[in-house]
Amino acid sequence: MSLDEWDAMPEDKNLELVDGVLHVVPAAVPPHQKAQNRLAYWLDEQLPDSLTAYADVDVTLDSSDRPTVRKPDIVVVTTEAANRNPKRFAAEDVVLAVEIVSPGSERVDRVAKPMQYAKAGIPHYWLVELGEPISLTTFELIDGIYEPVEDCTGEVKLSKPAPLAFDLDRLTRLR
Numbered sequence: 001m002s003l004d005e006w007d008a009m010p011e012d013k014n015l016e017l018v019d020g021v022l023h024v025v026p027a028a029v030p031p032h033q034k035a036q037n038r039l040a041y042w043l044d045e046q047l048p049d050s051l052t053a054y055a056d057v058d059v060t061l062d063s064s065d066r067p068t069v070r071k072p073d074i075v076v077v078t079t080e081a082a083n084r085n086p087k088r089f090a091a092e093d094v095v096l097a098v099e100i101v102s103p104g105s106e107r108v109d110r111v112a113k114p115m116q117y118a119k120a121g122i123p124h125y126w127l128v129e130l131g132e133p134i135s136l137t138t139f140e141l142i143d144g145i146y147e148p149v150e151d152c153t154g155e156v157k158l159s160k161p162a163p164l165a166f167d168l169d170r171l172t173r174l175r
Contacts, residue, residue, distance in 0.1 A: 003060070003067045007087060020066040031130055032073075032102045035171040039098065039128070040074045042166045051095060051162060052079050058088035059097070061120040068116060074098035076124075076161060091120035095161045100128040114139065118146050124161050134168040 006017050016023045028036065036055050043053040053076050062068040069088060074097075081093035097117050099109040114125050118141055125139040125146050133153045139146035140160065150158065158164045 001067075002065070003063060003069070006067065006069055011087075016071055017067055017069040019062075019068060025071060026102070026104050028073075028100075029102060031172045032100050034174070035100050035128065035130060035134075036073045038171055039100075039166070043074065043076060043164065046164050046166075047076065047162050050079050051076050052082045053077075054082075059091060059094055059120075060088055061091050061116050063090075070113060070116065072097040072113070072117075073100045073128075091117075091122055094122045096124040096126065097122050098126040098128065100130065102130070114146050118144060128168075128171070130172060134171050136168055 001017060001020050001022060009015070014025045014027060016025055040053050040055040047053060053074060055074050056071055057075060058069050058071055059075060060067065060069050075089065075094050076096035077089050077093045078095065081089060097113075099105075099113055101109045109127065114127070117125050121141065123141045125141075127137045127139070129135045129137075136150075136152040136156060138149045138152070138158065138160070140149050149160070152168065154169055155167050156165065
C-alpha cells in the first residue's frame with residue numbers, strides 16, 4: 001500500500017502500515033486508555049509552548065515505496081509542526097514517542113517500534129509498563145540507538161524532553 005492509498009482510508013482506522021502492509025492494531029483495554037489519556041494530558045499541560053502532546057496520531061516513519069506509518073500511544077511534537085495541522089506527523093516533527101505496553105503488544109512495543117523510531121531519528125522514547133508497580137523507562141537516541149536513561153516508579157521528575165513531573169501510580173486510577 002502506498003502513502004496515497006493510506007491517506008485515502010478513513011481517519012478512524014485501527015491500523016498501522018508497516019513496510020507497505022496493513023497491520024491491525026488491537027483495541028486498547030480500559031486501563032491502557034486511562035493511562036494514555038491521563039499521561040497525554042499531563043504532558044500537554046507541562047510542556048513549554050514550543051511542544052505539544054497528542055494521543056493516537058499517525059507518524060510516518062518511512063515514506064519510501066514500502067512506507068511505514070505507526071500510531072504511538074502518545075507523541076510530543078513541535079508546536080510548529082502541530083500548527084501545520086497535518087493529516088499525519090513526519091518522524092522529524094516528533095520529539096518523543098510513548099508506548100504503553102498492553103497484553104498482546106509486548107514484543108511490538110518493546111522491540112519493533114523502538115527500533116523503527118530510532119531508525120527514523122525520534123530523539124526520545126518512553127516505555128510505560130502497567131504492572132504493579134506501574135513503571136516508566138525513558139530512552140534517548142545516541143548514535144542511532146536508544147540508550148536507557150531512567151527507570152522510574154511512583155513520583156517522577158524528568159528533565160528531557162522538557163521539565164516534567166507526575167505520579168505514575170495515578171495513571172490508571174479512576175479518580
